[in-house]
């Protein structure tokens with residue numbers, strides 16, 4: 001799909017401005033990152049045409065978001081809370097979705113089998129939904145979103161409810177899927193998008209506070225993160241803008257934001273540091 005361009009998108013619900021003048025371009029894999037209540041789900045719902053913006057336009061080449069039915073034919077959506085009938089088998093569920101999406105009857109079998117291969121679920125296709133692990137269920141969610149070969153895949157909170165191993169596996173699936181289609185992943189977990197997305201959009205209180213590549217986001221905090229060890233009894237954290245603390249062999253290792261870029265203890269920042277910095281900076285304004 002061509003680049004999806006959001007121009008001046010705002011959304012008011014019950015008099016409250018939930019999305020404020022968002023201007024972004026979605027191309028490749030984009031991670032939408034923000035704390036709870038930032039407006040991620042609302043923006044995703046606008047993108048899927050489930051709700052209309054109060055003002056602003058969305059376009060992808062000739063495709064206009066006012067033409068809901070046409071746009072929906074190009075979009076695959078995995079909502080945060082995906083569920084299907086528990087007593088249906090995986091294959092029955094996907095057949096049902098293919099029917100709803102009007103997939104040609106003659107092609108249905110092949111399309112479903114290649115989708116199952118893509119998400120690595122061929123071996124469990126005859127199992128009932130209630131027998132699947134959380135990770136497998138999310139993969140069925142991806143499979144249903146992929147049917148119809150959408151050009152834009154939208155995924156809300158991809159790893160919620162998954163254990164660590166499932167998270168890692170699911171992220172590598174997302175990385176693969178993002179190689180040949182546009183994909184938007186909304187999350188409040190930095191690790192979900194750190195290795196899966198080309199670009200990151202940080203949202204807070206309905207506003208985009210930063211949009212760029214991982215390198216561009218990291219640049220905001222270069223020279224501003226330091227780490228130092230303190231003896232446990234001597235540590236006084238009040239004077240520091242603490243990011244995290246770790247206890248190790250009678251010492252406290254403190255990671256903090258510094259305003260002195262000549263400081264000896266400067267370390268390489270992580271994306272998590274940059275996200276925290278940008279979010280907090282906004283709080284202080």
Ligand SMILES: Nc1ncnc2c1ncn2[C@@H]1O[C@H](COP(=O)(O)OP(=O)(O)OP(=O)(O)O)[C@@H](O)[C@H]1O
Nearest residue numbers: 013014018034035036037038039040041042043188
């Ligand atoms: N239908 C609605 N009526 C009233 N307020 C709403 C409605 N939908 C969203 N909001 C408010 O808009 C803000 C943004 O909500 P949204 O669910 O989009 O955020 P989010 O970033 O997805 O957060 P979370 O991760 O907690 O779902 C919140 O303050 C929420 O309470």
